[in-house]
Amino acid sequence: MPAIRSTSTGDEIAAEIGVRLRSKRIERNFTIEDLAKRAGIGRTALGDLEAGRDVRVSTLVKVLRALSMIGSLDAAFPDTLPSSEALSARGEVRKRAYKPKER
Numbered sequence: 863m864p865a866i867r868s869t870s871t872g873d874e875i876a877a878e879i880g881v882r883l884r885s886k887r888i889e890r891n892f893t894i895e896d897l898a899k900r901a902g903i904g905r906t907a908l909g910d911l912e913a914g915r916d917v918r919v920s921t922l923v924k925v926l927r928a929l930s931m932i933g934s935l936d937a938a939f940p941d942t943l944p945s946s947e948a949l950s951a952r953g954e955v956r957k958r959a960y961k962p963k964e965r
Contacts, residue, residue, distance in 0.1 A: 877914030879922075884912040886929050901928035 866878050887897050898908040901924040911917045926932045
């Protein structure tokens with residue numbers, strides 16, 4: 863499987879996610895119908911996801927849950943923010959995530 867790179871387009875990433883999910887489905891010996899039923903989604907929605915088409919995030923979450931892969935989201939989105947010390951060590955300054963209101 864090709865690596866997902868920072869230079870990959872959105873369509874390339876969606877296609878690769880679809881390929882990887884299809885691979886996991888087959889590895890677990892599920893048909894599209896089996897997994898769609900398990901996930902509580904339609905067969906067409908699962909087919910769209912595996913084909914790399916645009917789907918709702920909730921559809922992806924349902925499929926990940928049905929494949930017992932929901933925990934893998936922790937690797938992509940860790941629950942911690944870098945500390946001020948870690949940022950300072952890298953020579954970075956913590957920035958506000960919003961603009962203060964002008965008075």
